[in-house]
Structures are given as structure tokens and as C-alpha cells.
Amino acid sequence: MIASLARLRALATAVLVLLAASAAPAGAAGLELVWIDRSGAEQARRTLSTDEAEALGAVEIATSTPWTQGVVRFSGPTLAALAALEGGEVVEARLQALNDYSIDVPAEDWAAYDVVLASRADGARMRVRDRGPFWLVYPLDSDPALQTQRYHARMIWQVRRIAFVVDGP
Template sequence: MGHFRRRLILATIALFAAAPRALSEVAPEGALPAPSGPVILEVSGKISRSNSPDGKALFDADMLATFPPQELTTATTVTDGVNRFDGILMRDLLNHLGAEGEVVRAIALNDYVIDIPIEDFTAFDVILAHSMDGERLSQRTKGPLWIVYPRDDHPELDDIRYDYRWVWQLQHIEIR
């Protein structure tokens, strides 16, 4: 009985020693899981869900792939012809983060910055594209992420004011 009891105590100690590590790997209620790959998007500002100590939501490609996929076929002012874009709806991302604001400040890798009214994402099926014509976007091809409007579906989007909101090489979104 002494040998059995000793093994039980050691197994219990091992279980409790492992518990804090296992519990810390589980995201608390409302928090996002931590990215496991390279971060391709940071979201900050007026959001209620985050996964970093500074209150930002950090996403890798796999995390963004968990959102419902969205496909959009449209022409752009910077590519030839009509292209098919794959990604996620911007409003799905913002809703998932509990974003509350009036403006989305989009910041690209080349430091291009533009403020986009958050109402654009409810009025139109704007996507955060990761692929064009079946090819994953890279920095050379306006990626890894590109804000794309359904230009061909809405004549009012064929306007230079909206053209400025097509942010390629997107790296950061701030909700204001």
C-alpha cells in the first residue's frame, strides 16, 4: 500500500504541476487565442477582444482562415481586367473583435494611412483579401492582405474617394 500511495501522490503532484501550463494555454472568456505563426495583421483601438498585453488583436494567417470565407469578383484600378479575390468580410472581423467606433484607420506596410468610415463595412461586402485569382497575395502582389470593395456590384463605388480606401499591404487597423 505504501508503494501505491507514493505513486498516487507523485501522479497528483505531476498533474497539478502541469495544470497551470495547460490553463495558461487556454484563452480566457472573450480573449482571442495567441497567434502561432507570423503576425500578418494587428488591430488596435476600440475593441473588446484582444490577445496581447497592450490590448491589440494579433492575427496570423491560420487565425484569419477560421472566419467564413468570402469570394468577390471585381475590377480594380490597379490590375488588368476582372479579378477574383478570396478573403473574409471586414464586418465579420470587426464584429468578432467587438469593434465600436466610427472610423477604421488602415495602415499599410509602406506607411500609407487612410481613415475609412466603419459604415462602409456594413453598407458593402468589403473583404479583407488574402488571395487574388487563386494565388496567395505576397508583398510583391499587394499582400499579404488587401482591403477590396465590391466595385462592380455598386456603381457608387466607381469613385476616386473609394479608390483610396483599397489598402493593399495592410498591416494594421486602428478602430477610432
């Protein structure tokens, strides 16, 4: 009986911790941005709050996704705008989520499409439980070529870190 109560208390504590984390302001810890060369040596580093990221100029795209109902208006800075915050030719972005899932996105993607690091969906800030605070969104409805597993896999949510790979100085 005592062991069962201890397990119940531990479970209740875990639930409270999860609820508190999901109630924290979106982007409270910030978005970590680093610029690295091809060997992995760090060239620059910044941390942006959600407000600072949005102040870079929000772009809005309206698209459906496999994970949402109907067309959603996503807004946030483009990946290109974030990559351009430091010098050098960025050739790739390595995005990492809160759960350590990571994906590499070639610069060709954001050169061809308005790939947005969305912080808002239908005007509301995205919380962690809503795939926030940042979700990399492709304008899937704008081009049938984007309706593939390759691009769906690159639409990483709960982004916490982006490492921009720079070619040359």
C-alpha cells in the same frame, strides 16, 4: 575603383534583402488589430496570421480594379467580421500599410458593401509584391457609386495594422 566595388556590393546586398523579404510567407509578421476609443486609448489587441484571418470565414468578391487586369476573384474576411472580434460599436477602421500609408474607412462602408480584407486573388495567396499579404477590396463592379476616387483611395494594400475606433464601452 574600390569605391565603385563597395557601392556595387552595397547595392547587391540591398537587392538580396529585398528579394528575401518578398519571398517570406505572406502575413508572416501577422496582421495587427487594435480596438481604441475615440481618444485613442487602447481597449483590446490581437495579432492574426493569414491562416487565422482566413479561418474567420472567407468571402469572395469578383471585381475589376484600376490596378489589375480584368475581373479578379478576391477572398478573405470581411472588414465587418474583423471589427466584430471585440465588443463595442465600431465606427471607423484606420488601416495602415507596410509603407506607412494609412486611410480611414467609415463603418458605413462595410455596412453597405462586402468590403473584404483579401488575402487571396484568384485563389492564390497574395505576396507583398502582389499587394499582399492583405488588400482591402471594395466590390467596385457591384455599384457605380463605388467607381470614384474616394473608394479607390480606400483600397489600401499591404495592410499590416487596423485600428478599430469604438464608440463607447
